Amino acid sequence: QVQVVKSGGGLVQPGGSLRLSCADSELTLSNYAVGWFRQAPGKEREFVAIISRRGGDTDYLEAVNGRFTISRDNARNTVTLQMNNLKPEDTAVYYCAAGLTYWRGRYNSNMVKSADWGQGTRVTVSS
DSSP: OEEEEEESOSEEOTTOOEEEEEEESSSOGGGSEEEEEEEOTTSOOEEEEEEOTTSSOEEEOTTTBTTEEEEEETTTTEEEEEEOSOOGGGOEEEEEEEEEOOOSSOOOGGGGTTOEEOOOEEEEEOO
């Protein structure tokens, strides 16, 4: 089962940073593309970032491009989302999903069919 772990707590001031990690004790994440998604209060879930199996290809939501970085360490079976310069509009529940059908280029919603979803973690950006 995919597990999401956050470092630094769930409440962050605007301009601050937070790191989320995705891991799985049973699933070998290096066998799959992994993505991050979020759902803000009153909004639909949206794509945030995705990384290919080998880490050579990525895609980002335009609103987070340049501020968020997705990376992976296949030797440690983890995928990380580093979030910098956080804004109030980044407030959401964040989810990690494995088993995505992504190899390169731009993300599309067809890639999350039959995905293995993490439990989600709440991130609040507020002063």
